[in-house]
Amino acid sequence: xxxxxxxxxxxxxxxxxxxxxxxxxxxxxxxxxxxxxxxxxxxxxxxxxxxxxxxxxxxxxxxxxxxxxxxxxxxxxxxxxxxxxxxxxxxxxxxxxxxxxxxxxxxxxxxxxxxxxxxxxxxxxxxxxxxxxxxxxxxxxxxxxxxxxxxxxxxxxxxxxxxxxxxxxxxxxxxxxxxxxxxxxxxxxxxxxxxxxxxxxxxxxxxxxxxxxxxxxxxxxxxxxxxxxxxxxxxxxxxxxxxxxxxxxxxxxxxxxxxxxxxxxxxxxxxxxxxxxxxxxxxxxxxxxxxxxxxxxxxxxxxxxxxxxxxxxxxxxxxxxxxxxxxxxxxxxxxxxx
Amino acid sequence: xxxxxxxxxxxxxxxxxxxxxxxxxxxxxxxxxxxxxxxxxxxxxxxxxxxxxxxxxxxxxxxxxxxxxxxxxxxxxxxxxxxxxxxxxxxxxxxxxxxxxxxxxxxxxxxxxxxxxxxxxxxxxxxxxxxxxxxxxxxxxxxxxxxxxxxxxxxxxxxxxxxxxxxxxxxxxxxxxxxxxxxxxxxxxxxxxxxxxxxxxxxxxxxxxxxxxxxxxxxxxxxxxxxxxxxxxxxxxxxxxxxxxxxxxxxxxxxxxxxxxxxxxxxxxxxxxxxxxxxxxxxxxxxxxxxxxxxxxxxxxxxxxxxxxxxxxxxxxxxxxxxxxxxxxxxxxxxxxx
DNA sequence: ACTGGCACTCGAGCAGTATGAGTGCCAAAT
DNA sequence: ATTTGGCACTCATACTGCTCGAGTGCCAGT
Numbered sequence: 008x009x010x011x012x013x014x015x016x017x018x019x020x021x022x023x024x025x026x027x028x029x030x031x032x033x034x035x036x037x038x039x040x041x042x043x044x045x046x047x048x049x050x051x052x053x054x055x056x057x058x059x060x061x062x063x064x065x066x067x068x069x070x071x072x073x074x075x076x077x078x079x080x081x082x083x084x085x086x087x088x089x090x091x092x093x094x095x096x097x098x099x100x101x102x103x104x105x106x107x108x109x110x111x112x113x114x115x116x117x118x119x120x121x122x123x124x125x126x127x128x129x130x131x132x133x134x135x136x137x138x139x140x141x142x143x144x145x146x147x148x149x150x151x152x153x154x155x156x157x158x159x160x161x162x163x164x165x166x167x168x169x170x171x172x173x174x175x176x177x178x179x180x181x182x183x184x185x186x187x188x189x190x191x192x193x194x195x196x197x198x199x200x201x202x203x204x205x206x207x208x209x210x211x212x213x214x215x216x217x218x219x220x221x222x223x224x225x226x227x228x229x230x231x232x233x234x235x236x237x238x239x240x241x242x243x244x245x246x247x248x249x250x251x252x253x254x255x256x257x258x259x260x261x262x263x264x265x266x267x268x269x270x271x272x273x274x275x276x277x278x279x280x281x282x283x284x285x286x287x288x289x290x291x292x293x294x295x296x297x298x299x300x301x302x303x304x305x306x307x308x309x310x311x312x313x314x315x316x317x318x319x320x321x322x323x324x325x326x327x328x329x330x331x332x333x334x335x336x337x338x339x340x341x342x343x344x345x
Numbered sequence: 346x347x348x349x350x351x352x353x354x355x356x357x358x359x360x361x362x363x364x365x366x367x368x369x370x371x372x373x374x375x376x377x378x379x380x381x382x383x384x385x386x387x388x389x390x391x392x393x394x395x396x397x398x399x400x401x402x403x404x405x406x407x408x409x410x411x412x413x414x415x416x417x418x419x420x421x422x423x424x425x426x427x428x429x430x431x432x433x434x435x436x437x438x439x440x441x442x443x444x445x446x447x448x449x450x451x452x453x454x455x456x457x458x459x460x461x462x463x464x465x466x467x468x469x470x471x472x473x474x475x476x477x478x479x480x481x482x483x484x485x486x487x488x489x490x491x492x493x494x495x496x497x498x499x500x501x502x503x504x505x506x507x508x509x510x511x512x513x514x515x516x517x518x519x520x521x522x523x524x525x526x527x528x529x530x531x532x533x534x535x536x537x538x539x540x541x542x543x544x545x546x547x548x549x550x551x552x553x554x555x556x557x558x559x560x561x562x563x564x565x566x567x568x569x570x571x572x573x574x575x576x577x578x579x580x581x582x583x584x585x586x587x588x589x590x591x592x593x594x595x596x597x598x599x600x601x602x603x604x605x606x607x608x609x610x611x612x613x614x615x616x617x618x619x620x621x622x623x624x625x626x627x628x629x630x631x632x633x634x635x636x637x638x639x640x641x642x643x644x645x646x647x648x649x650x651x652x653x654x655x656x657x658x659x660x661x662x663x664x665x666x667x668x669x670x671x672x673x674x675x676x677x678x679x680x681x682x683x
Numbered sequence: 684a685c686t687g688g689c690a691c692t693c694g695a696g697c698a699g700t701a702t703g704a705g706t707g708c709c710a711a712a713t
Numbered sequence: 714a715t716t717t718g719g720c721a722c723t724c725a726t727a728c729t730g731c732t733c734g735a736g737t738g739c740c741a742g743t
Binding site: 684685686687688689690691692693694695696697698699700701702703704705706707708709710711712713 | 714715716717718719720721722723724725726727728729730731732733734735736737738739740741742743
């Protein structure tokens, strides 16, 4: 691909992102110093259209990039806007104020949506990648227990366990101790096998209670709410302009289906591994007019989870990528300290 | 106010809610069996307009209700649609599946938005109205503690406490025990005074650590995130039709400002105390084109918190009120059992 | 390979007009 | 005193025909 044609594509994307209007050959040479005349640009644009990178909404209008055009643009993007020093400072001070994990997640989502002016998506640290910090059992009266699992990331899962008959404080203390001996410091995915045979340390008449507790732990770890997502900045969707019910409605619906969002995040790869999905590249049908920028966060060699933003295909990719990267890095750091 | 004029207002509201279009005198007599001619209706409508209950968007159009009109309609509403038996059943089974408080709140918000086809708002049980069930301190290494406050509603607050030097397990055990003796079963608002003088039971060299923990508890109870709100069903805003950026954008923004939402909920009165705020009756500026239906939930004589829905002033008040009531009642019950 | 020029296309915007829903008012009927 | 039918009037909406101009594609000239 010749250098100039690429430059033209870049210029088209830049202008279109800014103005939201099809851009013509004349406007291009005016706004960018391309060093050639509009006729030359027209030839290039003609070629770009032929190859499917841009398209004209109607005969006498300018061109707009296709999904394929954005894809090329992003792939050849040579300048991811890095955050400025004050911006980085702002990120740090804002996130440092967080008092707990919920707060970190909520602040992150606010921050991201404000920085990018897009919808922000933040996934809680995956339980599967976290370690058990502590297991707590609290007697909550009338033969019920409150089971609390605490992860090293600060994430907490709770369950009510109904034992149907009351138990002694001693037993509870014993069970709690044994659970913590078995589980503390273990990866959550290891929990099931660490619990095998735990019941054998107890009197036969205590076994049912122990098994109920274990079943609940397994349920919490394996089945339910393994993953959580926070969404924010949906008001940014109001700026899209286009017709509303057709475009934004389905997107809002999709955003409420957290299952869908998790599929969107896909496999969390290494931290810093950045993914951009443009338009139809999204498997989620409702989001095929949107683009999604995601990146893993976490401190180790494997990401704890994923955060990202979602916006119209016509978005400022360079800026968004920079912002998502910067925020993800710092969130990773913060969670390490907690 | 004569009976018929009220009937006319009712008919106008009904039709307008259904069609979203100004309703004229002719259409009214056609669709409702009012037993009089359109000319008579015209006179009544004229009077209603004079009194400010309805208004004509332009000369040759039908009338639409004003906020004042909706207010009268709601006040004179004699048939709050009760939920049908299958609907109640659905509410129960859906909420019964919840595994913890987060789950209850999330399910409630989904349920409400689906039942009413509006935006749903659910406030977590207020800490100020809850009792302390348990306080837990977990050593999380490198001289940091994890502080966990558990309320009887299942609500959990967590904080990291940095002590700057490590502490013994014995001390931790002692502190934990004393905290629970002092706090368990107490109303959260009582917590500050229950903690007075707690430090005196400890060695002077342990006092700083104790005070740090106490300060953190106070911070958690008093200052931070005392209240939490969940929002859902925002995609229902897409159906409003009207121009988008002007109306829905600001609403979405307001919904993200949880502080604003809490102001919206206002004082939670007794459970079942239902409030309807129509249009300009909302103090929140961005929401002056919306109506909000809220009701307290909880089991005692004072509500734990508030839930509600938000939608265009042109909404199905009878149905919404019924749904919000029904859901609030059941949520109150569920939390009692937890 | 690039450029200037030119004919052509077609959407946006505007003015003018027809349509009809809806109103307000009045005189007649109940 | 209230209701009703009739009638003139208003005005938003939809449609038509029109112009304007941005933008294109192509070609001949540099």
